Amino acid sequence: MDAAYLSTLLVWASLVALTIALVAFSIDLARRTGERGADRARELAAAGAAASGTAGTATSAAGSTDAGAGPGTTQPHPVSPDGAVLPPSGRAAGIAMSTTWLGTALLLAAIVLRGVAAGRTPWANMYEFTLVGSFVALAVFLGFTLRRDVRFLGAFVTGLAAIFLTLGLNVFYVAAMGVQPALQSYWLILHVGVAIIATGVFTVAFVASVLQLLREARDGGAQLLGTWYWLDRVPNPTSLEGLSFRLNAIGFVLWTFTIIGGAIWAEHAWGRYWGWDPKEVWSFVIWVVYAAYLHARTTRGWSGTRAAWFVVVGYACVLFNFTGVNLLFNGMHSYSGLTAG
Amino acid sequence: MSERTTYRPEGIDDAFVGDGGTRTEGAPAPNVPALGWRGMLRWTWRQLTSMRVALLLLMLLAVAAVPGSILPQRGQDPAGVLEYLGNHPTSGEWLDRFGFFAVYTSPWFSAIYLLLFVSLVGCIVPRAMQHARNLRGRPPRTPARFARFPALAEGTTTASPDDVVEAVAAHLRRRHTFRVDVAAEPARAARGTGERALPARPATRTVAAERGYLRETGNLVFHLALVGLLVSVALGQLLHYRGQAIVTEGRGFANAVTDYDTFENGAWFRPEALRPFSLTLDAFSSHFASDDVAFAQARDFTAYVSVIEASGDESEQTIKVNHPITVDGAKIYLMGNGFAPDLTITDADGQVAFAGRVPFLPEDTMYTSRGVIKVPDVSPGLEQIGMVGYFLPSAVVAEDGAARSVFPQPDNPLMVLELYTGDLGLDDGVPQNVYRLDTASLDPVTDADGERIKVLVRPGETVELPDGLGTVTLGQQVPRYVALDLRHDPSLAWVLTFSLVAMAGLAVSLFTPRRRVWLRTWQDPQEPGRTRVELAGLARGDDAGLQGEVDRALAAVPGLVAPHDETTGDAAADADAEGVAPADTTPAERAGEHDTQDRPTNREGH
Numbered sequence A: 001m002d003a004a005y006l007s008t009l010l011v012w013a014s015l016v017a018l019t020i021a022l023v024a025f026s027i028d029l030a031r032r033t034g035e036r037g038a039d040r041a042r043e044l045a046a047a048g049a050a051a052s053g054t055a056g057t058a059t060s061a062a063g064s065t066d067a068g069a070g071p072g073t074t075q076p077h078p079v080s081p082d083g084a085v086l087p088p089s090g091r092a093a094g095i096a097m098s099t100t101w102l103g104t105a106l107l108l109a110a111i112v113l114r115g116v117a118a119g120r121t122p123w124a125n126m127y128e129f130t131l132v133g134s135f136v137a138l139a140v141f142l143g144f145t146l147r148r149d150v151r152f153l154g155a156f157v158t159g160l161a162a163i164f165l166t167l168g169l170n171v172f173y174v175a176a177m178g179v180q181p182a183l184q185s186y187w188l189i190l191h192v193g194v195a196i197i198a199t200g201v202f203t204v205a206f207v208a209s210v211l212q213l214l215r216e217a218r219d220g221g222a223q224l225l226g227t228w229y230w231l232d233r234v235p236n237p238t239s240l241e242g243l244s245f246r247l248n249a250i251g252f253v254l255w256t257f258t259i260i261g262g263a264i265w266a267e268h269a270w271g272r273y274w275g276w277d278p279k280e281v282w283s284f285v286i287w288v289v290y291a292a293y294l295h296a297r298t299t300r301g302w303s304g305t306r307a308a309w310f311v312v313v314g315y316a317c318v319l320f321n322f323t324g325v326n327l328l329f330n331g332m333h334s335y336s337g338l339t340a341g
Numbered sequence B: 001m002s003e004r005t006t007y008r009p010e011g012i013d014d015a016f017v018g019d020g021g022t023r024t025e026g027a028p029a030p031n032v033p034a035l036g037w038r039g040m041l042r043w044t045w046r047q048l049t050s051m052r053v054a055l056l057l058l059m060l061l062a063v064a065a066v067p068g069s070i071l072p073q074r075g076q077d078p079a080g081v082l083e084y085l086g087n088h089p090t091s092g093e094w095l096d097r098f099g100f101f102a103v104y105t106s107p108w109f110s111a112i113y114l115l116l117f118v119s120l121v122g123c124i125v126p127r128a129m130q131h132a133r134n135l136r137g138r139p140p141r142t143p144a145r146f147a148r149f150p151a152l153a154e155g156t157t158t159a160s161p162d163d164v165v166e167a168v169a170a171h172l173r174r175r176h177t178f179r180v181d182v183a184a185e186p187a188r189a190a191r192g193t194g195e196r197a198l199p200a201r202p203a204t205r206t207v208a209a210e211r212g213y214l215r216e217t218g219n220l221v222f223h224l225a226l227v228g229l230l231v232s233v234a235l236g237q238l239l240h241y242r243g244q245a246i247v248t249e250g251r252g253f254a255n256a257v258t259d260y261d262t263f264e265n266g267a268w269f270r271p272e273a274l275r276p277f278s279l280t281l282d283a284f285s286s287h288f289a290s291d292d293v294a295f296a297q298a299r300d301f302t303a304y305v306s307v308i309e310a311s312g313d314e315s316e317q318t319i320k321v322n323h324p325i326t327v328d329g330a331k332i333y334l335m336g337n338g339f340a341p342d343l344t345i346t347d348a349d350g351q352v353a354f355a356g357r358v359p360f361l362p363e364d365t366m367y368t369s370r371g372v373i374k375v376p377d378v379s380p381g382l383e384q385i386g387m388v389g390y391f392l393p394s395a396v397v398a399e400d401g402a403a404r405s406v407f408p409q410p411d412n413p414l415m416v417l418e419l420y421t422g423d424l425g426l427d428d429g430v431p432q433n434v435y436r437l438d439t440a441s442l443d444p445v446t447d448a449d450g451e452r453i454k455v456l457v458r459p460g461e462t463v464e465l466p467d468g469l470g471t472v473t474l475g476q477q478v479p480r481y482v483a484l485d486l487r488h489d490p491s492l493a494w495v496l497t498f499s500l501v502a503m504a505g506l507a508v509s510l511f512t513p514r515r516r517v518w519l520r521t522w523q524d525p526q527e528p529g530r531t532r533v534e535l536a537g538l539a540r541g542d543d544a545g546l547q548g549e550v551d552r553a554l555a556a557v558p559g560l561v562a563p564h565d566e567t568t569g570d571a572a573a574d575a576d577a578e579g580v581a582p583a584d585t586t587p588a589e590r591a592g593e594h595d596t597q598d599r600p601t602n603r604e605g606h
């Protein structure tokens, strides 16, 4: 059994672990939502008794918006219900976290073995990019869980990673091998490595922004989300926005470096630092969209929900830059190992 | 003009610029255009330098860049443009008219980024001047009311107000993070009513502190570096030159416009910029993978060259992909390679009609290469001959006579030639593409059945051409050629410097917290010997570490008695100024800069 084969096997194993994690995280979210509904009913009953107001029934309370949940709060999205200490983690949460750690560790081993098999840095084609990108997203998530309870992100991060790995194994897979002369440069490690880290960071930030948008829509009374009780379990939109911003800020600086590093490398390899190659165009578009996001956040009337949409657009561009540009356009970046269609 | 000094672009007004209040209530509403062109101009300028317009221009720029990645571009893929125009005559013509085949030099794309940069300068210069004043300024006075600030803390101590002030000021000054002012306020009678009521209070001591001026500095440096980047890229466009030359083994070229196969230069280029050096290709080596997985994939190309610089210095150097060499300020890149077989052709009269190396262009990964030979009429009365040749480095000939190359290295070279006779058009004086044979006025040479005749030649062989047209000889050695790109762009160092400065400024501005902390302390009139301490914090932008900063300042107070109550909930509810995230129920030990969440930590997640 050679290293390349073992590496692929480990990716499959990691995929299985992450899928279990995904299911467990979802169960955990649902479970917490149930308890939350009960909490809320109790809370409202108490508030209703105190203020001799008309408290809703348990069902309508769980399904309704946050507004007015806590007496004495004046803001539209009160923090107090969410600020409550979470119930002690149940079995599902425990399984979810341990399988996520396991899946991430297996993925790391797969990446290392892949590098051994190819005899070079293991991120030179789309398949390897999906492996490492998923790993970074998982690592960012796990890193956060060490300091804070961000388990609400778990289902989405493991879900996205599972999708990426499935795509990687089935669509992008290429055999492990060396690289052509144009790729033989330490810039492969730096430029591509940083690009992957940036992508992983953007992925987690995207999850936070999507949750922010969903939560905001639900708090605003969106009919469609009426039964998505688990949304009550995620933090309020303002703190989701803060989380997304901090990650996006890091991602943006890394992306800036990716572009500068790419330009330096292009200057060495292709004899020009910028040539509006499709990959360069889309990297530029991504950069401008995230720059617009940063400006939107400081512009009156554009922060909050609208800014979050920039993150969604920006991340869509990131995904397109990775998949669409590699597969649809014939540029100088045709290193996917697959032929352009 | 006097309003210049107070004018601030909409959207960027900074809670810090105000008088220490919690928020600045709206930017000056955009004026309705006053009558007359001056008012109009001023209004336009204001709009242009507003954050909203910057945002719109940024979005436009992103959208405008996209078509260039979908449609073929003249600069990158001229053949693709011709093909597109051929396939879509009507829409293609319209797209062409609006510059869609040269998006990045089109008037509309240029207009967007130029407007963006005008906006940027108009926005950043006033900000820079304001910042220069702030840098020399002091932290704003301690505000009268703390309640509305996003981060609060309070406590009681046995130390005197003077000691409190001294200890906290020393704490804040440590490591020079904060600029600190200590002040005293006289006793105050109750005044005001309702919301704005202020209770009576004895004389107090205050601390006003501010940190993170670098944040704004970084932001300004970043934006100005972008301007520098744009200018240096533009200068490079004007001054650069670029040439391509094909050089075969043992031959060389001199750095002169006439020695290049193609040459292109910016508007401000002068031929004197070409330093007179020369270069000879001594040898070329290539290496390809031969394992099953990556069979025939390129692994290494190296050109060994001798260089004579303008100064007369000679040196031997190697050029590889990714490793250009620099000669007299110009960079030389290895962009391509192939075979340039040595061909000698004699005509029907036995006269040498053609002799020389012909570069064959590789057409696939096995280096199946195509070349064209145009044999002029040397002996009077004979027809001109055109040949299209395929050079196969490792040839395998199948039973039906079809030949193909199975490896890129010259292990078993074979030349396959197809012949044409007629008028090559050499005498028209129109410059011809040496890699193309115009067969319009040529006839293919065929056998009795009308099948085209293919002539096979191996290195060192001489073969008779059909119909007694003459002979062709392929040299024993098959020389290699390299395609070299030579480029000189005096702005490169500037482009790199501004990019790195921009990135550094960006990182500084995004990761430097900008915070203000105020403290007020006074002798508690009810409880002699007890001193009340109140603190408030304000940050620019998202700053999850603000409460921690305030808590640390409180912890620096000597002799604290009772654990302080958290009273921040309501303040958080009000603090929506400029995206300040509510810092709710935050315990003091949660002091990290990157706190992510509003709920107390729950660590047993896994």
Ligand code: HEM
Pocket (backbone or CB within 6 Å): A291, A294, A295, A298, B009, B012, B049, B050, B051, B054, B116, B117, B119, B120, B121, B123, B124, B219, B223, B226, B506, B509, B510, B541
């Ligand atoms: C080429 C066009 C521009 C690009 C690429 C760009 C990029 C950026 C980026 C990446 C940031 C984030 C860094 C930070 O938050 O400190 C930023 C911030 C900022 N930009 Fe721009 N910018 C451009 C034009 C402008 C213009 C035209 C204005 C003024 C109207 C402007 C005003 C600002 C301000 C005030 C901030 C700081 C926001 C804050 O308070 O954090 N920028 N810009």
